[in-house]
Amino acid sequence: MNIPKTDRNKLKIFAIACVMALPACNNYLDIVPDDGMATLETAFTMRSTAIRYLYTCYGFLTSEGHLDNDHGYMSGDELWSIYDRRESGAYWGGTMFNVARGFQNATNPYGNDWNGIYEGIRCCNILIENAETVPDLPEWEKLQWIAEAKFLKAWFHFHLMRKWGPIPIIKENLPITASTEEVRVYRDPMEECFDYVIQLLDEAMEDLPLNVQSRDELGRITKPIAASVKAKIMVYAASPLFNNNTDQATLVDNRGTKLFKTDKTAEEVKARWDAAVVACSEAIELSEEANFELFVHQSRVRVNDTIRQELDLRNAITEKWNSEVIWANTHTSLGANRNLQMVSSPNLQWDQYPDMPNLYNHIQPPLKIPEMFYTNNGIPIENDLEWNGVNPYNLRVGDNTHRWYLRRDYTTVELNFNREPRFYAWMGFDGGLWYGQKAEVNDPIPGDLFWVACRAGGAQQKKGYDWGPITGYYPKKVIHYQNRQTSATGYDAITYPWPMLRLADLYLLYAEAINESEGPNGAHSNEMFFYIDAVRSRAGLPGVKEAWDEYSNSPGRYNTQAGMRQIIQRERLIELSFEGQRFWDLRRWKTAPSEYEKGIYGFKVTASRPQDYYQKILLAEQNFALKDYFWPIQTGLIEQNPNLVQNIGW
Structure with missing residues (x-):
């Protein structure tokens, strides 16, 4: 690094909070020394301070599973909420929901972490350049730390690419003495961006361990994580949005450089997929060598096969560090995970605490999501011969055959009958049974299980315009089965690192x-x-x-x-x-x-009679234009650096 000593001594190291391992608690790592000022010289003089800088690099990881900071969660068409909730500041701010509503803009883009992620890349570069100088760091550990930083650097670049498309590649940090023209970087072509990220991951994999050394290191990058992320990125590189996307033909910078290659031959397009096949195969082999496998729940109580299968499916996501999770994000705060579960939950202990104010259940999937799930035959409703002539929205009463899925003798609709196990494990709905939320008992009977009654007059009815069901379906998948309401205002949530x-x-x-x-x-x-x-x-x-x-x-x-x-x-x-x-x-x-x-449809959740409740109501229309494939670069950044050509449509 070409940084004068006087400037290096003034350079602060960003102390970013980062959860690095303990399954049940947060470790926030502070690298600021006793004098309150950290410098590059003090950071790399010994292992005990250098490792804090490594954790600082991890601290820039994005917060997947966070309602406001996960840029792909509330920003699409899978979950919907109420526009102007009074409680909007209690558990989430609705930031990314504005993207779903069509309010994205170039002046002040929602989810604009361009500068912050490049700051993370800069920190990774500093560690890569300085790790060799730590005197009491074993050689194997130096190599591992550098490999971790290379992985993070690759992931940060990919995060930007997934949002903005072609981006400036930052291989090395610019010196403080860099000229204005050197600072005004260009966006690199999409193909070069992917090739560089894949190169970084290949380099990183050489020096990463197969597994972490102890549970205290869960969340740190391993060889299977790097291989699996590489496989995923290579599938992205091969996909139509990035691979010969002629819609982006006019994205050209002021040098005349086309940022998307749009004249590929069929062989060139296929080559990306061929490479992805190899990468996926290698990642699976490494993951299985590290003993990852599809999760099977080991129940602590005796339950029948139906409930056991539901727990297999639910716990594949919510069981901490289970055998299926290759990479979990420990940077997403456990408080954010708790908030996600709370805003998705109905009032659970209906017989004891029917009016708990904290469970607003104001995030729900639109009807096209439950329609999307398969029938019990493993095919879409529209293709199942047994559903020929059946209207999914006809009323039907719960029967003995479905007693472990639906409240017996309760009226619901055909849509909720004869569906695949994932439908019942991952979706809550009016009349649906919901295993858990009560004290566990051996050999439960259907009448022991919690069930949802969200029509008007039911325990989970709509209690205000900002409180209660929106569409009539719940994302049960993200709610741990052992969550409990403990009082009229208390709620215990089993939190978990978000599965990346x-x-x-x-x-x-x-x-x-x-x-x-x-x-x-x-x-x-x-x-x-x-x-x-x-x-x-x-x-x-x-x-x-x-x-x-x-x-x-x-x-x-x-x-x-x-x-x-x-x-x-x-x-x-x-x-x-x-x-x-x-x-x-x-x-x-x-x-x-x-x-x-x-479109975004839901049931008429303010109605009490089944024939009134089970009507499809249009809640919102969504438009998707060419510009919506990528984020806009903030106008202010382009004003500062005219070499950053804006994305199409913005």
């Missing part, structure tokens, strides 16, 4: 890459069906071929690349629902416009 990448996600990325590379009947077809069917089997569903051949109106759909693409994409949208993945997947596939035009 699960093994199921990786399996489906691999299936997608194979199909896009060679179609469903190529050299890797057996692996493609094996991994997608593994995800389906854990969800209690038949394999793809069996489901479509025996139960659908379109047997053999999986035999074409287009048909298999539909199957894989739907599987991802279901399996990863409410995890913040849908927002990005719809964009990289370029299917967002068709999904958004379906």
Whole structure:
């Protein structure tokens, strides 16, 4: 680094709070020494101060699962809320929900962390440049720290790329003596951005461990994490939004450089998918070597197979550091996780505390999300022969066959019957049973279980315009089954690190890459069906071929690349629902416009009679234009640096 000594001594090291491991508590790491001023010289004079700088690099990780700071969670079409809640400052500010509402702008963009993430890249560069100088740091640890910093640097670049598309690559920090023209950097072409990030991850993997050394280090980067993130990034690089996207042909900077390559041959397009196949295969091999596997719950109480399967599915997300979570984000505060659970929960202990003011349950999925889930035969409603002629919104009374899913003798709609296990495990709804929230007992009977009654007059009814159900469905998936209401105002939430990448996600990325590379009947077809069917089997569903051949109106759909693409994409949208993945997947596939035009619908939640309640009500319309694929660069940044050409449409 070309920084004069006098300037180095004035350079503050940013003390960013970072949770680095303990499963049940937060470790906030402060690197400011006793004199209140940290310098590069003091930071790298010994291991005990240098490791704090490493944690500072981790501190710039984005906060996935945070309602205001996860830029793909409340900003799309998967969850909806009330525009002007009185309690908007209590558990979330509604910042990213403004993107969903169509209020994004270039003057002051929502979710604008451009400067902050580049600050994180700068910190990573400083550590990479200085780790070798720490005198009491073993050589193996120096290499590991540098590898961790390279991973974080790659992730920070990818975070910016996913939002803004082509970005300036920062390989090394500019010296303080840099001229104005040197500071006015250009955006690098999209292909070069992806190649650089992949290069960083390849370099990092050489020196990362297979597993962390102790539970105190959970959250630190390992070889399987780096390999899996590389696989995911390579699938993004191969996807239509980034791979020969002719819609971006006019994005050209003032040098005449095209920021998207739009004249690729079919072989060049395929090459990206071929590389993704290899990366996914290697990531799965490493993850399985590190003993990751699809999660199976070990219940502490005796429950029947139906409830056990529900717990398998729910705990794959909410059980801390379970066997399926390859990478969990310890930077997202546990308070943010608790808030997510609280705003998603109905009043749970209806028989004791029906009016708990903290459980506003004002974040809910629109009707197109429950419609999206499969039938119990593992195919979409519209393709299931058994649903031919059945109106999903006809009234139906809970029966003995569905007694573990629906309140017996309670009137609901056909949409809630004969659905796949993930529907019941991950969705709450009027008349639906909800395992947990009460003291656990052995061999429970249906009448022991909590159930939702959110029509007017029910325990979970709408109690005010900003309190109570919005659409009539709840994202049960993110709510731990052991959460408890402890009093009229008390709520105990079992918090957990947010799952950034699960093994199921990786399996489906691999299936997608194979199909896009060679179609469903190529050299890797057996692996493609094996991994997608593994995800389906854990969800209690038949394999793809069996489901479509025996139960659908379109047997053999999986035999074409287009048909298999539909199957894989739907599987991802279901399996990863409410995890913040849908927002990005719809964009990289370029299917967002068709999904958004379906509109945001809910039930008439203020009604009491079933025939009145179960009406589809349009809550909002969403538009999706070409400009919405990428964030706008803030106008002020472009005024400071005219070399940063603005994204199309902004």
